Amino acid sequence: MTHAPLLKRLVLICIGMFAFAFALVPLYDVFCDVTGLNGKPSLEQAERSTQIVQDREIGVSFTTHAQAGAPFVVKSKEYSVTVKPGAMREVMFSAKNSSDLDKVMQAVPSVSPGKAAKYLHKIACFCFDQQPLKAGEELEFKLLFYVDTALPSDIEELTLSYTVFDISEQLVASNN
Amino acid sequence: MSSIVEQPNANEAHHAHHPAKGFKRWLYTTNHKDIGSLYLIFSLTMFLIGGGMAMVIRAELFQPGLQLVDPHFFNQMTTVHGLIMVFGAVMPAFTGLANWMIPLMIGAPDMALPRMNNWSFWILPFAFLILLASLFMPGGGPAFGWTFYAPLSTTYSNDNTAMFVFAVHIMGISSIMGAINVIVTIVNLRAPGMTWMKLPLFVWTWLITAFLLIAVMPVLAGAVTMVLTDKYFATSFFDAAGGGDPVMFQHIFWFFGHPEVYIMILPAFGIISTIVPTFSRKRLFGYASMVYATSSIALLSFIVWAHHMFTTGMPVAGELFFMYATMLISVPTGVKVFNWVATMWKGSITFEVPMLFSIAFIVLFTLGGFSGLMLAITPADFQYHDTYFVVAHFHYVLVTGAVFSIMAGAYYWLPKWTGNMFNITLAKWHFWLSLVSVNVLFFPMHFVGLAGMPRRIPDYALQFADFNAIISIGGFAFGLSQLLFVAVVIKCARGGDKVPAKVWEGAEGLEWEVDSPAPYHTFSTPPVIK
Numbered sequence: 001m002t003h004a005p006l007l008k009r010l011v012l013i014c015i016g017m018f019a020f021a022f023a024l025v026p027l028y029d030v031f032c033d034v035t036g037l038n039g040k041p042s043l044e045q046a047e048r049s050t051q052i053v054q055d056r057e058i059g060v061s062f063t064t065h066a067q068a069g070a071p072f073v074v075k076s077k078e079y080s081v082t083v084k085p086g087a088m089r090e091v092m093f094s095a096k097n098s099s100d101l102d103k104v105m106q107a108v109p110s111v112s113p114g115k116a117a118k119y120l121h122k123i124a125c126f127c128f129d130q131q132p133l134k135a136g137e138e139l140e141f142k143l144l145f146y147v148d149t150a151l152p153s154d155i156e157e158l159t160l161s162y163t164v165f166d167i168s169e170q171l172v173a174s175n176n
Numbered sequence: 177m178s179s180i181v182e183q184p185n186a187n188e189a190h191h192a193h194h195p196a197k198g199f200k201r202w203l204y205t206t207n208h209k210d211i212g213s214l215y216l217i218f219s220l221t222m223f224l225i226g227g228g229m230a231m232v233i234r235a236e237l238f239q240p241g242l243q244l245v246d247p248h249f250f251n252q253m254t255t256v257h258g259l260i261m262v263f264g265a266v267m268p269a270f271t272g273l274a275n276w277m278i279p280l281m282i283g284a285p286d287m288a289l290p291r292m293n294n295w296s297f298w299i300l301p302f303a304f305l306i307l308l309a310s311l312f313m314p315g316g317g318p319a320f321g322w323t324f325y326a327p328l329s330t331t332y333s334n335d336n337t338a339m340f341v342f343a344v345h346i347m348g349i350s351s352i353m354g355a356i357n358v359i360v361t362i363v364n365l366r367a368p369g370m371t372w373m374k375l376p377l378f379v380w381t382w383l384i385t386a387f388l389l390i391a392v393m394p395v396l397a398g399a400v401t402m403v404l405t406d407k408y409f410a411t412s413f414f415d416a417a418g419g420g421d422p423v424m425f426q427h428i429f430w431f432f433g434h435p436e437v438y439i440m441i442l443p444a445f446g447i448i449s450t451i452v453p454t455f456s457r458k459r460l461f462g463y464a465s466m467v468y469a470t471s472s473i474a475l476l477s478f479i480v481w482a483h484h485m486f487t488t489g490m491p492v493a494g495e496l497f498f499m500y501a502t503m504l505i506s507v508p509t510g511v512k513v514f515n516w517v518a519t520m521w522k523g524s525i526t527f528e529v530p531m532l533f534s535i536a537f538i539v540l541f542t543l544g545g546f547s548g549l550m551l552a553i554t555p556a557d558f559q560y561h562d563t564y565f566v567v568a569h570f571h572y573v574l575v576t577g578a579v580f581s582i583m584a585g586a587y588y589w590l591p592k593w594t595g596n597m598f599n600i601t602l603a604k605w606h607f608w609l610s611l612v613s614v615n616v617l618f619f620p621m622h623f624v625g626l627a628g629m630p631r632r633i634p635d636y637a638l639q640f641a642d643f644n645a646i647i648s649i650g651g652f653a654f655g656l657s658q659l660l661f662v663a664v665v666i667k668c669a670r671g672g673d674k675v676p677a678k679v680w681e682g683a684e685g686l687e688w689e690v691d692s693p694a695p696y697h698t699f700s701t702p703p704v705i706k
Binding site: 010019020021115170 | 289352390393416489
């Protein structure tokens with residue numbers, strides 16, 4: 001009896017499952033994007049809002065922290081704000097490079113509770129771009145956002161958290 | 177008219193193919209019995225090494241405070257203990273039993289792909305040599321837990337990650353080749369008349385296990401590859417700074433990891449389903465339902481992985497889905513437990529050593545299953561997560577489950593392999609000492625876990641001191657008891673009372689139709705099944 005046909009199929013399954021492990025990476029992102037799970041907000045510039053709900057108020061707090069070893073001090077000027085759904089709001093952030101080397105900063109936003117992520121729209125955000133900061137330099141950045149009018153009614157407060165990363169080395173690596 | 181055409185004297189003709197002598201016999205062997213023995217000896221060696229590491233862990237935890245080892249070395253011990261026991265002891269033991277018994281049970285002359293079989297065993301010692309050698313490198317070996325969560329294994333690990341990844345790749349290739357061999361053997365080499373629903377249950381459970389292996393071992397290979405490239409080749413699969421996500425590591429790992437735990441228990445179900453009918457002198461109750469239950473457990477194992485991750489901040493809908501899916505698994509598992517009990521019901525039960533281990537398996541594995549159900553309850557899991565309750569749970573299912581079943585199987589088939597009956601008194605001592613000490617070892621872990629003692633720590637709060645001392649004593653006793661097992665096996669291989677072909681009076685199956693010890697070549701002409 002020849003084993004080759006069955007053997008071929010089994011080896012193909014193995015190769016397929018190895019590929020599937022890597023396919024999980026984009027699938028995972030797509031799944032999170034579609035469902036807004038995992039608190040992954042969009043990194044794209046949103047459309048401006050067209051209507052405002054007057055009889056509802058949402059508390060939005062801001063928190064930032066630098067990844068271990070990243071020499072940045074990032075703070076929002078206001079700890080939290082109260083907004084009406086659909087109303088645009090501007091919040092200023094200051095970011096300082098506390099090292100004596102020129103660095104590039106990347107902020108990654110995350111929204112809690114996770115299911116609120118797709119209802120927080122950013123029109124301008126320093127997280128859309130890589131932000132170069134010279135040694136010791138302090139800059140101000142603007143965040144312009146609004147909360148979607150379709151925000152589920154059980155959410156009264158949400159937190160926008162920024163983790164800032166030092167991507168200077170990765171940039172050098174990818175430029176080489 | 178015998179159902180088996182091959183007679184003992186028919187085997188004489190094959191004795192021309194005597195095995196080569198010395199080390200080369202083992203190095204070059206393509207004989208399923210030789211390779212089965214190699215796997216089993218390797219597994220026993222790893223069991224003792226991994227057990228030695230457990231002894232270090234329990235010695236350090238005997239008292240609160242840091243006494244014997246520093247915390248970093250303690251972490252290496254917990255990590256490597258887990259890796260060795262999972263990949264070095266339990267999985268090779270089942271592969272060894274599969275190599276020995278599947279051809280005998282289905283009336284095949286050997287495994288379908290004997291040379292690949294040689295390879296799949298002989299790369300294994302190198303994998304574990306690499307893993308163990310990494311303990312001696314500067315900065316020590318893997319200390320990130322057997323689950324190697326990123327970023328512990330990427331950002332916060334030394335170069336042992338490279339050794340670890342290489343070792344896991346080799347183990348994975350070995351398991352995959354072993355699994356492919358099992359599938360091809362069962363599909364293509366069954367004796368004429370051995371229809372699917374006449375397959376012995378050990379063969380059925382191994383067939384399903386082999387499919388699980390080829391489905392998830394490549395995913396593990398993918399996960400370790402991503403860890404490797406994240407650490408050394410500037411990719412960012414799990415690094416948020418580069419757009420990756422460390423939680424995704426857990427998803428990919430547990431997509432492998434959950435089926436993996438069934439890989440370690442389904443063959444155990446097969447062994448118990450073989451032994452219980454023998455010593456109950458009844459046919460297995462609900463054969464077909466056993467086959468379907470095993471298949472459903474295997475299928476369900478792919479959709480429950482995130483129950484290991486309830487505390488990562490999943491949405492409630494996800495938590496509920498994984499909670500209910502997990503609880504669903506208790507239905508087919510319950511079918512199995514009830515079938516074993518129903519098999520014993522009104523049977524003429526005798527308590528030979530394999531039966532003792534099997535009954536202990538049924539009771540204690542069920543206990544481990546119940547604590548698994550508790551862990552599946554999402555809100556309760558927030559309390560239990562990463563505590564000793566989890567440690568108690570998975571040691572009940574893996575030690576009193578998988579390991580007890582392997583020992584039951586070893587005692588059951590040892591006379592067939594060696595031709596000698598083992599020392600029954602010594603074996604009974606081994607059983608009773610193991611049974612008592614394993615419960616002294618693992619049962620109090622439930623209590624300290626519920627009281628909040630975290631797992632993977634070298635020191636603990638003072639209120640856990642007494643329980644930990646008891647646990648450690650149980651641990652030392654259990655560890656020492658296993659030396660009795662080694663003694664029984666060695667004595668049995670050297671000699672003992674000769675046994676007939678059908679060692680156990682109530683046993684059924686083709687493996688009992690060949691001589692004891694099983695001749696080097698069996699079923700060169702396939703038997704005919706009625």
